[in-house]
Amino acid sequence: MKRPRLFTPGPTAVPESVLLEMAQPMMHHRTDEFIAIASEVFQDLKYVFQTENDVFILAASGTGAMEAAVVNLLSPGDRVIAISAGKFGERWVSLAKTYGAEVTVLKVEWGRRFDTSLLEEALIKAPETRAVLATLCETSTGTHFDVEKMGQIVARHPQTVLVVDAISSLGAVPCQTDRWQLDVVVTGSQKALMLPPGLSFISMSSKAWKLAENSKLPKYYFDLKKYRQVLAKSDFPFTMAVSLVVGLRRSLQLIKEVTLEKIWQEHHRRAEATRRAVAAMGLRLFSEAPSDAVTAVVLPEKVDGEKLCRLLRTRYGISVAGGQDHLKGKVVRISHLGWQDEFDALTAISSLGIALSLSGHPVNTAQGIEEAIRVLFSSED
Numbered sequence: 001m002k003r004p005r006l007f008t009p010g011p012t013a014v015p016e017s018v019l020l021e022m023a024q025p026m027m028h029h030r031t032d033e034f035i036a037i038a039s040e041v042f043q044d045l046k047y048v049f050q051t052e053n054d055v056f057i058l059a060a061s062g063t064g065a066m067e068a069a070v071v072n073l074l075s076p077g078d079r080v081i082a083i084s085a086g087k088f089g090e091r092w093v094s095l096a097k098t099y100g101a102e103v104t105v106l107k108v109e110w111g112r113r114f115d116t117s118l119l120e121e122a123l124i125k126a127p128e129t130r131a132v133l134a135t136l137c138e139t140s141t142g143t144h145f146d147v148e149k150m151g152q153i154v155a156r157h158p159q160t161v162l163v164v165d166a167i168s169s170l171g172a173v174p175c176q177t178d179r180w181q182l183d184v185v186v187t188g189s190q191k192a193l194m195l196p197p198g199l200s201f202i203s204m205s206s207k208a209w210k211l212a213e214n215s216k217l218p219k220y221y222f223d224l225k226k227y228r229q230v231l232a233k234s235d236f237p238f239t240m241a242v243s244l245v246v247g248l249r250r251s252l253q254l255i256k257e258v259t260l261e262k263i264w265q266e267h268h269r270r271a272e273a274t275r276r277a278v279a280a281m282g283l284r285l286f287s288e289a290p291s292d293a294v295t296a297v298v299l300p301e302k303v304d305g306e307k308l309c310r311l312l313r314t315r316y317g318i319s320v321a322g323g324q325d326h327l328k329g330k331v332v333r334i335s336h337l338g339w340q341d342e343f344d345a346l347t348a349i350s351s352l353g354i355a356l357s358l359s360g361h362p363v364n365t366a367q368g369i370e371e372a373i374r375v376l377f378s379s380e381d
């Protein structure tokens with residue numbers, strides 16, 4: 001028998017209690033029962049976003065919330081700065097260009113650390129910049145970005161908002177929306193929030209709402225101003241994704257029970273164990289500023305990463321992600337996201353070692369596991 005295991009950076013494993021919630025008979029969304037569920041969810045979303053601002057639920061994958069940010073904040077010809085350090089930074093660039101923004105791209109080599117002083121300089125050069133588009137964890141390279149520092153920089157510019165793609169990182173690593181002055185934060189359901197794909201979320205600061213007041217880009221389904229007005233009357237602009245929202249209530253309860261702080265620590269520990277194991281197995285990390293959300297491992301040159309991922313999936317039911325674009329076949333990415341524990345980390349690490357051995361490139365898997373165990377089961381708490 002084979003047990004499917006997801007170590008991909010979305011979709012991620014969904015807890016049974018969440019799956020069962022979603023299997024309930026359908027209810028109508030304009031009922032007291034559903035409105036009560038939704039208001040609980042809106043409240044708990046503020047906790048995971050660490051914000052007092054409203055958080056909106058959209059029936060779209062994460063990219064939908066990215067698009068909502070762009071169309072609600074900008075007008076045609078507005079200047080934006082996009083930090084592009086991988087596949088998802090590139091998505092910001094093409095999204096903003098699609099809507100006619102003038103995009104200054106701060107390009108970072110994939111896997112490299114971003115020097116935030118470059119943002120400081122770019123904003124001084126172009127003070128009319130409306131928005132800075134950034135990513136907290138660049139999932140294609142497993143790289144962490146210091147959005148806290150970016151928040152301090154952008155806060156000095158009253159006309160500019162900071163927009164953060166936290167799709168693969170919110171609920172996994174610290175993302176202090178209010179404290180870090182992150183004006184707009186977007187995330188998706190299928191990563192650290194332990195749900196199926198299909199929902200995305202967006203929070204807006206008062207500074208962001210001011211921009212939104214004057215935004216002239218066309219919008220209909222993603223019109224957050226309208227959404228806010230309707231929501232104030234305890235209603236929804238469109239049919240809510242009832243089952244997903246019901247599942248979300250449960251997954252947010254699970255997060256609250258454990259607490260965010262503990263969940264961040266646990267992600268850190270699984271990621272750190274994986275990083276140490278990778279080194280002990282004689283392999284290398286792709287990123288010089290690795291995120292605790294996902295670890296990208298450089299494969300030995302002769303190994304075909306696509307084949308390796310396929311082997312793990314078809315023979316053992318284990319899904320890890322391969323590389324994207326020019327990293328295709330060259331890296332594997334192991335997610336630490338969501339509903340995982342210490343033993344999942346050991347499984348992911350050993351599966352990488354086993355797959356490399358089966359591909360004719362044996363590594364010291366035992367040593368890797370030993371290192372990982374030291375990190376995972378140290379008795380600090």
Ligand SMILES: *Cc1c(COP(=O)(O)O)cnc(C)c1O
Pocket residue numbers: 009010061062063064088135137138139165166167168188197
């Ligand atoms: C997964 C991901 C996205 C895209 O989300 P979709 O749900 O596929 O639309 C965007 N940004 C980052 C950083 C991601 O990890």
